[in-house]
Structure formats: C-alpha cells, structure tokens
Amino acid sequence: MLEVENLSCGYGSQPIVKEVSFSVQSGEIMCLLGPNGAGKTTLFKTLLAFLKPLGGTVKIKGQSTEGWSRQMLARAVGYVPQAHGAPFPFSVFDVVTMGRTAHLGLFASPSSKDRSIADEALQRLQITYLRDRTYTELSGGERQMVLIARALAQQPDILIMDEPTSNLDFGNQIRMLEQIRLLSNRGMTVVMTSHFPDHAFLCSDKVALLRRGLPFLAGSVQEVVTSDNLKSAYGIDVEIAELTAATGENVKTCVPLMRTEGQLLEGLS
Numbered sequence: 001m002l003e004v005e006n007l008s009c010g011y012g013s014q015p016i017v018k019e020v021s022f023s024v025q026s027g028e029i030m031c032l033l034g035p036n037g038a039g040k041t042t043l044f045k046t047l048l049a050f051l052k053p054l055g056g057t058v059k060i061k062g063q064s065t066e067g068w069s070r071q072m073l074a075r076a077v078g079y080v081p082q083a084h085g086a087p088f089p090f091s092v093f094d095v096v097t098m099g100r101t102a103h104l105g106l107f108a109s110p111s112s113k114d115r116s117i118a119d120e121a122l123q124r125l126q127i128t129y130l131r132d133r134t135y136t137e138l139s140g141g142e143r144q145m146v147l148i149a150r151a152l153a154q155q156p157d158i159l160i161m162d163e164p165t166s167n168l169d170f171g172n173q174i175r176m177l178e179q180i181r182l183l184s185n186r187g188m189t190v191v192m193t194s195h196f197p198d199h200a201f202l203c204s205d206k207v208a209l210l211r212r213g214l215p216f217l218a219g220s221v222q223e224v225v226t227s228d229n230l231k232s233a234y235g236i237d238v239e240i241a242e243l244t245a246a247t248g249e250n251v252k253t254c255v256p257l258m259r260t261e262g263q264l265l266e267g268l269s
C-alpha cells in the first residue's frame with residue numbers, strides 16, 4: 001500500500017531524515033518512534049507532500065506520488081493531526097463533513113451521500129452522541145476521535161496519525177489504540193507516531209525508529225523494539241519485560257530504569 005524508498009527529507013537543502021526505506025501493506029499498522037526532533041513530523045510532511053523530497057520516492061499502490069495533485073493525494077491519504085482548537089465553533093458533524101472536501105468539485109457543497117458518509121464515520125467510531133456538539137467545546141480525547149472520523153469520511157486508503165494518543169489519559173490511550181486496531185482489521189493502513197514504545201507492542205505490526213545521527217531502523221516489533229535500540233534512540237536504559245496475562249496471552253512491556261544519584265553526578269563530570 002505504501003512504499004518508501006531511500007527517502008531523504010528536510011527543509012531547504014538540509015536533510016533531517018536521510019535515506020529511509022520501509023513498506024506498509026494494506027491493513028497493517030506501522031508505529032514510527034523516535035526522540036524529540038528526530039524528524040517524525042518532517043517525514044510525515046514529506047509523505048503528505050507538504051515538503052518536496054530531497055531524494056528517493058514515495059509510492060502508493062505501486063505508483064510514485066510525484067506530481068500528484070493535492071486532491072489525488074487527499075483521496076489516498078488521510079491525515080489526523082494532534083487534536084487542536086478550531087478558529088470557528090463548527091458543529092462536530094460539520095467538522096466530519098469537511099473530510100469530504102477531496103471528493104467535491106470546485107464550489108460544490110456536500111451532497112446527501114457525503115452527509116451520510118460523515119454520519120457513518122461517526123457511527124463507526126461510536127461517537128454519534130457528539131454529532132451536534134460544538135467542536136471547540138469538546139475535551140482533547142473527544143476532539144481526537146472527531147478528527148479520526150473526519151479522516152474516515154475522506155475514505156482514504158492510508159491514515160497517517162500524528163501522536164493519536166497525546167493528551168489522552170491512561171484508559172483513553174488504550175481505547176484509542178483499540179479503535180486503531182479495529183480500523184486496521186477492517187483494511188485501513190495506518191502509520192502513526194507515538195512517544196511510547198509500549199504502544200508498538202500493543203498494536204503495531206511494524207515499527208520504524210528514527211535515531212539522531214544513527215541509521216534508520218524498520219522491521220517487526222520484536223526486531224526493532226529492543227533494549228539496545230531504545231537506549232541508542234532515547235539515551236536511557238530500558239529493559240523489555242515479558243509476562244503472561246490472566247488471559248494466557250504473552251505481553252511485552254518496556255521498563256525504563258532511572259539512574260542513581262551517583263550515576264547522574266558521574267554524567268555531569
């Protein structure tokens with residue numbers, strides 16, 4: 001579904017992300033990890049063609065996206081930004097209907113079909129109860145769900161999600177990951193960022209890790225989310241623990257290790 005080959009991206013002629021390659025199949029979830037400033041958003045901006053690649057190619061369904069119009073790209077790729085305020089107090093239904101823009105002609109207004117697709121997106125995420133609420137009056141978690149509904153109404157093949165769990169409490173983070181897993185079970189391809197490597201264990205099929213000054217890593221969760229790789233990316237000691245849940249399922253989790261006062265002082269000297 002998405003194939004990235006030797007992609008370099010950045011601002012002006014200055015590369016931030018160098019020669020990254022990965023592919024995501026239809027219905028897979030790829031979690032993009034990396035420390036602050038590593039270039040996750042820069043990579044997303046390039047996939048979404050807001051930035052021109054400095055080298056390499058992005059292919060969707062085997063076709064290079066170079067030269068695609070914004071409308072063509074919007075039909076293929078939906079973007080879910082981090083939940084934000086809106087300049088005008090639109091209703092939730094209006095915000096979700098805006099997802100249909102890529103399918104409308106110039107100056108056309110949404111048809112009854114567009115409105116029913118917007119309603120379906122609300123139903124699919126079980127947030128129809130928010131339909132007539134004002135977007136600006138919603139909580140961060142509710143806004144995040146509305147933005148996903150807007151991207152679903154766009155009916156893309158691929159969803160690109162920038163930190164979909166940011167600002168969510170512990171329970172809502174997991175509920176959000178469950179929703180993302182449901183979408184992928186129904187065939188949606190998802191590329192998401194997270195600041196929590198545990199999220200990769202919980203819901204992704206593949207992981208990509210951007211590390212400042214070190215080679216880009218992409219592969220299965222087991223291959224990429226290791227103590228050594230996390231230490232090289234984030235600069236802290238992490239152990240990967242495995243336990244058997246009450247359901248009998250084996251689950252893995254990342255356990256960060258705090259440094260002692262002596263180790264911290266040693267680091268300063």
Ligand SMILES: Nc1ncnc2c1ncn2[C@@H]1O[C@H](COP(=O)(O)OP(=O)(O)OP(=O)(O)O)[C@@H](O)[C@H]1O
Nearest residue numbers: 011012016034035036037038039040041042043210
């Ligand atoms: N418009 C810009 N012009 C020049 N440099 C930029 C621009 N936007 C971001 N950068 C730089 O590119 C680098 C990567 O930034 P980016 O936002 O892609 O990182 P990130 O991995 O998404 O970080 P975070 O996890 O903190 O959101 C940073 O050093 C940043 O300062």
